[in-house]
Structure formats: structure tokens, C-alpha cells
Amino acid sequence: MPLVTQWTGREVKALREAARMSLMDLAEKLGVSDRIISKWERGGPESIPRMVNQAALDTLLAEASPDVHGRFVGLLSVNDPVPRQLIDPAETPVMSGQYVKHQRDGKLMARVPEGIYLAGETDEPVWVDEFHIDTFPTTNADYARFCTAVGHRTPRHWEGGRCPRRLYDHPVVEVSWKDASAYAEWAGKSLPTAEQWEKAARGTTGTIYPWGDQRTAAKCNVRETGVEGTTPVSRYHSGVSPYGIYDMIGNVWEWCSTPTQPGRYELKGSAFTSPLFRGVPSAFNDADDFMQDDDTGFRCVASPEQMTPQDS
Structure with a gap:
């Protein structure tokens, strides 16, 4: 499973799109307003949610399916300064998980x-x-x-x-x-x-x-x-x-x-x-x-x- 040490608007947007959610859908999952989600996403890497929301995002990512994990990694990859190929979940490195x-x-x-x-x-x-x-x-x-x-x-x-x-x-x-x-x-x-x-x-x-x-x-x-x-x-x-x-x-x-x-x-x-x-x-x-x-x-x-x- 992908790990995020600190969520920013960049990772929030990638998770929302990977999970095929609207702003309203994600807001409901996190217990915040859709305006807050929109503000995070506009701020990109400079926008850092509060710790309680960071924890909620951790939980949402952990509970997501392997397909969502694969899309999440791929969306972050294509937003890098140097584009990278999308990651197929089957090609994701095998982790010990321990x-x-x-x-x-x-x-x-x-x-x-x-x-x-x-x-x-x-x-x-x-x-x-x-x-x-x-x-x-x-x-x-x-x-x-x-x-x-x-x-x-x-x-x-x-x-x-x-x-x-x-x-x-x-x-x-x-x-x-x-x-x-x-x-x-x-x-x-x-x-x-x-x-x-x-x-x-x-x-x-x-x-x-x-x-x-x-x-x-x-x-x-x-x-x-x-x-x-x-x-x-x-x-x-x-x-x-x-x-x-x-x-x-x-x-x-x-x-x-x-x-x-x-x-x-x-x-x-x-x-x-x-x-x-x-x-x-x-x-x-x-x-x-x-x-x-x-x-x-x-x-x-x-x-x-x-x-x-x-x-x-």
C-alpha cells in the first residue's frame, strides 16, 4: 500500500480522482465541507490539511482497493516535473508489509x-x-x-x-x-x-x-x-x-x-x-x-x- 508522510492538496486531489469521487463525495467521507477540499486542491503542495484530516486521509487510503492504490500512484507520477509511466498494480513492487x-x-x-x-x-x-x-x-x-x-x-x-x-x-x-x-x-x-x-x-x-x-x-x-x-x-x-x-x-x-x-x-x-x-x-x-x-x-x-x- 502507498504511504504518505504528509498530505498536501496534491495528494488529496490524486486520491479523490483515483477513487473516482466528486468533491462532495470526498467531503462527506472526511466530514468537512466541499469548499475545504477545493481549497486544499487549489493550494497543491503548499496546502497542508490539519492533523485530524491527515489521519482521516490515511484511513481512507488504507481502506481503498488495490485498483485505487494503483491509480493514486500513477496520478502522483504523471504530476512529477519529469513524467513517469503509470503504475499497473500488478507491477507495483512486492512489499513485505511488515x-x-x-x-x-x-x-x-x-x-x-x-x-x-x-x-x-x-x-x-x-x-x-x-x-x-x-x-x-x-x-x-x-x-x-x-x-x-x-x-x-x-x-x-x-x-x-x-x-x-x-x-x-x-x-x-x-x-x-x-x-x-x-x-x-x-x-x-x-x-x-x-x-x-x-x-x-x-x-x-x-x-x-x-x-x-x-x-x-x-x-x-x-x-x-x-x-x-x-x-x-x-x-x-x-x-x-x-x-x-x-x-x-x-x-x-x-x-x-x-x-x-x-x-x-x-x-x-x-x-x-x-x-x-x-x-x-x-x-x-x-x-x-x-x-x-x-x-x-x-x-x-x-x-x-x-x-x-x-x-x-
């Missing part, structure tokens, strides 16, 4: 079972223990909660220490490895090892990209897509990994816990600034732990023990 919310930071996480996967450019068999990984990269909204909770410094591009509302559901950037590690510790999680990240991105069978072997830049936010900036973390529904994980190629580079030499750590996934080939999950990149770029963020993982609520 999403759970982490008890500390409340983020959705996907389960990656223990077992062997084919790793690296030579597809060497590597065993990885079971873990959960954040379905989406850490967003600005996630990071703002962390900074408020512990008094951590905010990214330097946030004016007055506050993130612009329109970027709440974009991945946080300009965070160093140390910043990312501090968030992971606060959340009761860890940064992923390079092997965990790669398995979560490409699955077990050695496919080149999260979605398969097709070289399709339109399934992610990379240089060829032409966006030239970060995008909402739930935007690229057709580019998810076999475990249902978003943005494993493009949008932002992601810090890993794997050191390459003292003070340097691996990065995975590429960014909006990168060509598609740099995002291949088996590819290598690293950086100094103090590096803070506008195309670098992170997501976290949790072991089975870290997923278990701790007694207070």
Missing part, C-alpha cells in the same frame, strides 16, 4: 529478515541478522523533535533554528555523522551498517536497483530527474525496495555506521545532485564524520532488542 512504529521516535520501520543476500558488485553471499530499518529517511520534522528534546543544535540553514513548514516531510540535510549518531542514540536505534543498508535497498537476489534491473531514473530523485533539490520522502512510490523502503536511491546520501578509516564512514544511496549510476546500492562512497552537505542525511535501524519496549 511495517511497525518504533516506540521512541514513532517512525515507521520495515522488517528485514535474517539471511543471506548477494552483496557488492560481485554478488558475494553475505549473512545479515534480522533488523528493522526506517521506511523513510529522517525528515526535518523528525529531526526538529530530537533537537527540541535534547537541545541539540539545528542544521545551519534553518533560519532562526526553525525548519520551513514546506520542508517538514523532506529529508533533513547538513547533518554530520556525529549529528546522525546522536539522533540514533536518542531514538534508541543505530545507524545502519553498509551491509544492512545494501540488503534493505536491493533485497536478497542481487538486483541492481531497489526496483529491479531497469535503469529508470524517473523512479527516484537523482540528477537526471531534474528536480534540483530534495523532495518529500514518500514521493517515489514506484522506486521502493523489495521490503517497501523509500528513497534508497536519490534524494540524499545516507550515513552508515561502517568506518573506512579513522574519522571516515560509508555513505549510501546517492542524492538529487548525483547521476543514477552513483546510487547503485552496491556502490562505495565515504566521507569525514564532520562533513555537513546540503545533499546528505540519514535513516536508522533497530535490532530486535531495540524494537522491544524497555521497562521504565
Whole structure:
């Protein structure tokens, strides 16, 4: 099922059209006036419904049929700056469906079972223990909660220490490895090892990209897509990994816990600034732990023990 981290007028319109509803029909389902629906749709990405309406939209999408899900993804795709093909529900990537919310930071996480996967450019068999990984990269909204909770410094591009509302559901950037590690510790999680990240991105069978072997830049936010900036973390529904994980190629580079030499750590996934080939999950990149770029963020993982609520 498609996931939406933050509903805007763009997603509302796509859902209404995918469900073949009129403004009045959707208004009745949500318990609001048709004028409110019309206002959201006119506002597009800048129009953000209240949280109670966000929850109602989540429920409506969850209860929709697979046909509606397919049309919803397709309508969002054709509204992208670079058009993409409509998604046939039969061609939608198979997801594990095992999403759970982490008890500390409340983020959705996907389960990656223990077992062997084919790793690296030579597809060497590597065993990885079971873990959960954040379905989406850490967003600005996630990071703002962390900074408020512990008094951590905010990214330097946030004016007055506050993130612009329109970027709440974009991945946080300009965070160093140390910043990312501090968030992971606060959340009761860890940064992923390079092997965990790669398995979560490409699955077990050695496919080149999260979605398969097709070289399709339109399934992610990379240089060829032409966006030239970060995008909402739930935007690229057709580019998810076999475990249902978003943005494993493009949008932002992601810090890993794997050191390459003292003070340097691996990065995975590429960014909006990168060509598609740099995002291949088996590819290598690293950086100094103090590096803070506008195309670098992170997501976290949790072991089975870290997923278990701790007694207070």
C-alpha cells in the first residue's frame, strides 16, 4: 500500500480522482465541507490539511482497493516535473508489509529478515541478522523533535533554528555523522551498517536497483530527474525496495555506521545532485564524520532488542 508522510492538496486531489469521487463525495467521507477540499486542491503542495484530516486521509487510503492504490500512484507520477509511466498494480513492487512504529521516535520501520543476500558488485553471499530499518529517511520534522528534546543544535540553514513548514516531510540535510549518531542514540536505534543498508535497498537476489534491473531514473530523485533539490520522502512510490523502503536511491546520501578509516564512514544511496549510476546500492562512497552537505542525511535501524519496549 502507498504511504504518505504528509498530505498536501496534491495528494488529496490524486486520491479523490483515483477513487473516482466528486468533491462532495470526498467531503462527506472526511466530514468537512466541499469548499475545504477545493481549497486544499487549489493550494497543491503548499496546502497542508490539519492533523485530524491527515489521519482521516490515511484511513481512507488504507481502506481503498488495490485498483485505487494503483491509480493514486500513477496520478502522483504523471504530476512529477519529469513524467513517469503509470503504475499497473500488478507491477507495483512486492512489499513485505511488515511495517511497525518504533516506540521512541514513532517512525515507521520495515522488517528485514535474517539471511543471506548477494552483496557488492560481485554478488558475494553475505549473512545479515534480522533488523528493522526506517521506511523513510529522517525528515526535518523528525529531526526538529530530537533537537527540541535534547537541545541539540539545528542544521545551519534553518533560519532562526526553525525548519520551513514546506520542508517538514523532506529529508533533513547538513547533518554530520556525529549529528546522525546522536539522533540514533536518542531514538534508541543505530545507524545502519553498509551491509544492512545494501540488503534493505536491493533485497536478497542481487538486483541492481531497489526496483529491479531497469535503469529508470524517473523512479527516484537523482540528477537526471531534474528536480534540483530534495523532495518529500514518500514521493517515489514506484522506486521502493523489495521490503517497501523509500528513497534508497536519490534524494540524499545516507550515513552508515561502517568506518573506512579513522574519522571516515560509508555513505549510501546517492542524492538529487548525483547521476543514477552513483546510487547503485552496491556502490562505495565515504566521507569525514564532520562533513555537513546540503545533499546528505540519514535513516536508522533497530535490532530486535531495540524494537522491544524497555521497562521504565
